[in-house]
Amino acid sequence: MGAALQSxxxxxxxxxxxxxxxxxxxxxxxxxxxxxLFPLGNAIYYSFVDFDGLNPTPPFVGLDNYxxxxxxxxxxxxxxxxxxxxxxxxxxxxxxxxVQALLLWNVRHAGIYYxxxxxxxxxxPQVAIGIVWGWIYNPVNGWVNKTLEALGxxxxxxxxxxxxxxxxxxxxxxxxxxxxxxxxxIFLSALRNVDLEQMDASRLDGxxxxxxxxxIILPQIMPVFLMVTTVTLVGGFQVFxxxxxxxxxxxxxxxxxxxxxxxxxxxxLSQISYGTTLALLITALSIPCAVALNRxxxxxxxxxxxx
Amino acid sequence: xxxxxxxxxASAAALALMISGCTGTAPTSEGDDGGxxxxxxxxxxxxxxxxxxLIEGDLATFEEQNPxxxxxxxxxxLDSMRTVxxxxxxxxxxxxxxxxxxxxxxxxALAEAGLLYDLTAAYEEYDWPVYDFAKERVTSDGKLIGxxxxxxxxxxFYNQNIFDELGIDQPxxxxxxxxxxxxxxxxxxxxxxxxxxxxxxxxxxxxxxLSSRIGPDGMDxxxxxxxxxxxxxxxxxxxxxxxxxxxxxxxEFPTALSYDDGNSLFYSGEAAILPxxxxxxxxxxxxxxxxxxxxxxxxxxxxxxxxxxLGSGPLVSANTANPEAAIKFLDYLMTPxxxxxTIENQSTIPPFPVDTEGVDTSPLFxxxxxxxxxxxxxxxxxxxxxxVLTTDVFNDAMINGIQALxxxxxxxxxxxxxxxxxxxxx
Numbered sequence: 001m002g003a004a005l006q007s008x009x010x011x012x013x014x015x016x017x018x019x020x021x022x023x024x025x026x027x028x029x030x031x032x033x034x035x036x037l038f039p040l041g042n043a044i045y046y047s048f049v050d051f052d053g054l055n056p057t058p059p060f061v062g063l064d065n066y067x068x069x070x071x072x073x074x075x076x077x078x079x080x081x082x083x084x085x086x087x088x089x090x091x092x093x094x095x096x097x098x099v100q101a102l103l104l105w106n107v108r109h110a111g112i113y114y115x116x117x118x119x120x121x122x123x124x125p126q127v128a129i130g131i132v133w134g135w136i137y138n139p140v141n142g143w144v145n146k147t148l149e150a151l152g153x154x155x156x157x158x159x160x161x162x163x164x165x166x167x168x169x170x171x172x173x174x175x176x177x178x179x180x181x182x183x184x185x186i187f188l189s190a191l192r193n194v195d196l197e198q199m200d201a202s203r204l205d206g207x208x209x210x211x212x213x214x215x216i217i218l219p220q221i222m223p224v225f226l227m228v229t230t231v232t233l234v235g236g237f238q239v240f241x242x243x244x245x246x247x248x249x250x251x252x253x254x255x256x257x258x259x260x261x262x263x264x265x266x267x268x269l270s271q272i273s274y275g276t277t278l279a280l281l282i283t284a285l286s287i288p289c290a291v292a293l294n295r296x297x298x299x300x301x302x303x304x305x306x307x
Numbered sequence: 308x309x310x311x312x313x314x315x316x317a318s319a320a321a322l323a324l325m326i327s328g329c330t331g332t333a334p335t336s337e338g339d340d341g342g343x344x345x346x347x348x349x350x351x352x353x354x355x356x357x358x359x360x361l362i363e364g365d366l367a368t369f370e371e372q373n374p375x376x377x378x379x380x381x382x383x384x385l386d387s388m389r390t391v392x393x394x395x396x397x398x399x400x401x402x403x404x405x406x407x408x409x410x411x412x413x414x415x416a417l418a419e420a421g422l423l424y425d426l427t428a429a430y431e432e433y434d435w436p437v438y439d440f441a442k443e444r445v446t447s448d449g450k451l452i453g454x455x456x457x458x459x460x461x462x463x464f465y466n467q468n469i470f471d472e473l474g475i476d477q478p479x480x481x482x483x484x485x486x487x488x489x490x491x492x493x494x495x496x497x498x499x500x501x502x503x504x505x506x507x508x509x510x511x512x513x514x515x516x517l518s519s520r521i522g523p524d525g526m527d528x529x530x531x532x533x534x535x536x537x538x539x540x541x542x543x544x545x546x547x548x549x550x551x552x553x554x555x556x557x558x559e560f561p562t563a564l565s566y567d568d569g570n571s572l573f574y575s576g577e578a579a580i581l582p583x584x585x586x587x588x589x590x591x592x593x594x595x596x597x598x599x600x601x602x603x604x605x606x607x608x609x610x611x612x613x614x615x616x617l618g619s620g621p622l623v624s625a626n627t628a629n630p631e632a633a634i635k636f637l638d639y640l641m642t643p644x645x646x647x648x649t650i651e652n653q654s655t656i657p658p659f660p661v662d663t664e665g666v667d668t669s670p671l672f673x674x675x676x677x678x679x680x681x682x683x684x685x686x687x688x689x690x691x692x693x694x695v696l697t698t699d700v701f702n703d704a705m706i707n708g709i710q711a712l713x714x715x716x717x718x719x720x721x722x723x724x725x726x727x728x729x730x731x732x733x
Contacts, residue, residue, distance in 0.1 A: 053393050054420035139560040140568060159560020162504055164714050250506060251562035252711035267389060269699045270416075 047277040053270045065277040074253060075278065078261040081168060082282075085175075085257060086236030092176050093232055094225070097183025102213070104184070105191050115188065119181040126178070130245030133174040137161050137246075161247050164254035171246045171255055175239065183228050190224035191217070226297040230290055237286035258282045344632040345377045349392075349402035351619060352382040361652055369639045376632045396422040396624055403627040404636055406619040409444045409456045410695035412702075414622055418447040424623035427451045429634045435641045438683045441658035444617055444695075454637055456620035457655035458679045460613040461515050461692055464573065464581040464591055467598035469496060481519075481547070481605045488556040491579045498556040500578035501713075502569025508583070509709030510694040510702060511614070515582060515604035517544040518690020519611030526691045536726035545719035549712055562710050584692075585675040586618070589654035592669035599671055601678075615682045616692030617658065650676065658683070698733030701726065 009017075047065050051058035069075050104114055121129065136142050137160035145157040160170040194217055202212055218225065240259030243249060249260035256264075258278055266275025348366070353359055359382065366378045381402060383391075388407075395401035396417065407413050417423050430437075430451045437445075441455035470477070470487070473494055478484040488498035503509050518526055521540045528534040529541070551557055558564055558572060566583075573581040574594045581587075582604065591599055603611040621640060623633045639645060646661035654672050656679045663676055681687030694702045708722035717725075 054397070054416065054422070056397065137563075138568065139563045140572070159563025162560045162563025162714070164711075164716055248506075250504075250707070250710055251714055252707045252716050254716075264703070269703055270393075 043276050043280055046273050047280055049273055051272040051276075053272050058273065061273075065274050068274065069277050069281065074256065074261060075258075075281075077253065078256040078258050079281075081255065081257045082237060082239070084168070085172060085239055086233055089172055089175060089179075089236045089239070090229060090232045093180045093183045094229060096176070096180050097228075098187055100180070100184045101187035101191055102217075104188060115185060118184050121178045122181040122185075124178065126241040127245055129174060129178050130242050133177075134161065134246055137170055162251050164251055167247055167251060168255045171243050174246065175242050178242075179232060179235070183232070186224060186228050187221065190221040194220045223297045223301045226293055226300070230293040230297070233293065234286050234290050237282055237289070343375055343377050344629045345379060346403040346627070346629050346632050346636060347379050347381055348621075348636070349381045349383060349388070349405040351385045351388060351406060358653070365645075365648065365652075369636065372639070373632075373635060376635060378636060393417070393420075393422070396626065399626040401624050401626065403629060403633045404621050404623055406456075407453075407622050408695055409441070409453065409617040409620050411444075411447070412695070412698050414445055414453050414620075415447050417622070418450070418452040422625050423452045424625050424627060424630055424633070425450045426453060426623065426634070426637070429637070433634075433638050433641070435638075436659045437641075438658055438660075440683070441617055445620065453622035454620045454640065455658040456618035457649070458658055458683060459616045459618055459656070459692070460585040460675065460679055460682065460689070461511050461583065461616065462585070462601055462603045462613050463515070464583065464587070465600050465602070466573070466576060466579045466595075467600050469494075469576070469579045469597075470600075477600060477602060478605050478610075480609055481607045481611075484605050485551075488551065488554070488580070492554075492556055496576075497558050497572060497578040498580055499551060499558065500569045500573040500581045501557040501561040502564035502566050503561045503710055503713055504563060504565045504568075506706035506710060507694065507702075508566060508569075509713070510705050511584065511692065512548050512582060513544060513705065513709060514614040514691060514693045515611075516547045517541060517693070518614040519604050519606040520544050522612065523688050523690060530691065530693075530696055532730065536730050537720075537723045541723045541726065542719045545709075545712060545722055548709070549719055552713055557713070561713050584616075585672075585679065586655070588672045588675045589669060592671045601671060601674060612688045612690050613678060613682065614692045615679075615689035616695050618655070620658070697730070700733040701729040704729035 046058075048060060048062060049058040050061045050064070100118060104111055107114065137144055139145055139157070139159040139162070142160075144160060145154075148154055148157045158166055161167050198216055199212060202216055207215070238259055239257055240263065243255050243257060243260050244263065247255040249256040249264060259282065262275045262278035262282070264275075265271045265278060350362070353362070359380075363380055366380055370376065370378060392401065392405065392407070397420075401422075407417070414423065427450050429435075435454070437455060438458075441458070442451065445451060445453045445455050465477075469475075469491065473490050475487045475490055476483070478487055491498040501508070501512070503512075517529075517540065520543065521529070525534070525540065529536065529538075534540075548557075552561075558569060558578060561569070564572075569578075570581065570583070570587065570590075572578040574591070576595075576597065581591075585601070588601065603613045605611040621637055623630065623637070627633050641659060643661055646657040646659060647663075647666055649655050649657050650661060650663065650672075651667050654668065656676055660683070663673075663680075666673075666676075668676070678687070682689040694705065697705075704725045708717065708725045711717035712719060712722050
């Protein structure tokens, strides 16, 4: 028991392999250090000082930024909006994308055109999407209100992006429109690997569409489903650009999420340290979710339930 | 929502990168090999290419007069300037001369951080005849830290044709204005073209109502912290707009309307009154086919006073490699000839006396110039545009507070309390 196993590889070869390994990972580690670890360490440093963007030697304030953050009502409001975005902004694209993918699964003619049409919004820049949808929601000339009025539903017309009750959901609807095409394409790819013989056999056995989805399709595409869930869910934590473009977090902070609140604090109120602390909280909250979903996805893949 | 796996940590990383000064910068200005000194001149991005061409032409005139100085014009959106300017200046790679707000929250903050060149000696040497009130705004710790921006007033433009058709006289007090709004509303026209999507317009609404209500002394007292922002006058000024909103006198959904959208309603005659600043006078004059009047927002017992403010003016970086060239450039901007040029070509009012006789400009802007001259020479009272004199924290509270007021999220008293809290925090 006490005898250690001896490698049969010559020592010289092992050293060469070690050197080769280090040489191979060194560029990646350098990139990680420069573009991730250093900025992250820098961000952590700034969360413990009071940096206003001007003073080159900001005073050390310990945990002040953290205690302020947890006592800040606007932070909780913004975080609450993130949670709503994570739940609805993840669930709705998954459902719509899955339904679209199932509908397009067996489309033989013009399928490519459908896929292109649905995927196009995803490749458009978020800035362009935000601007165009801003016009669509315009209370004076936007076609949403115009359509409602044409349908005799003028009473429902509102200032979609200026009404605190609708602004957040109007922006979210835009984001869902833009990402659903991505979900669709991924699901369509996964559906190609579903066992068609099993589907045919189930049909002969009288299994209905809902049962096919639950017992045959979903288990086979589950790892892909989890991957898409991870992407959209993590996106809910860090959502920023579409809100910033469309409402800037307003009106009266109604559409603030952690990203826009961090930006406002750091760059508009010159409270760089506080903004950095908010950004670190987003990071700290999102990493466990992403890791958990990745592990679940890997486990299911190893169990062979993957597509 | 498009996120590859590691973007979350990267968001903090990106923020940290910006903090650590890894933003894009242009090369530091230095004298070149031909004996010509180069200075970089950064301004907020104008709305159209024509304005840039106009400024480039003006710079060419300066370069002709000063062949040993080459001015390189740079433009940047205001939001980007807010983000990168301080970092650039601190790193020593900022512009030599740049346009920035004149108030204590803008130029004053940069001066406190030691980022601005002290122009006190230059003022003495060149004897720049800047108006006293404007000079105060660019004075920090007893030093003159820049050239004040152009003079701007805030008041109300009104459609004279609609007023005439409805038999409404120019409002002499707040009751008149309210009565006029009622008659305009009854005629099926929106009384006030209010937009507040961007938020800054809300600060102007408060500035004009409050300035006329309490006058310059009252504004001084508020801004000095001697009177709290929860005072009845502040609440009443906020309530003025709240009541107009409740009465249906404002555009529908003002917080959903951009500044341009709101202005368009006035240009098209769909709204009769446009509360905004004098900077819009040339555009109004060129864009409408009806007569337009421009008056202060009325007080309860009189015609009220304009809110006066200063736009962005040229400042010099403390780290400039060519301070003499930069100051020569400022001196050019301060000449009477250049003052006339700005009035005629840019429709802005310089912060120093200019002989406007024979100046080629529109009647509406000529009236604005006359009003501003009374402010400038001390013969007329004027209030303040609050947001250039207060901190970012206060302005944030004001922007959000008035949006909340216009969308019935908060009462005037609650907004006033938020303002007081922000004022104390700032």
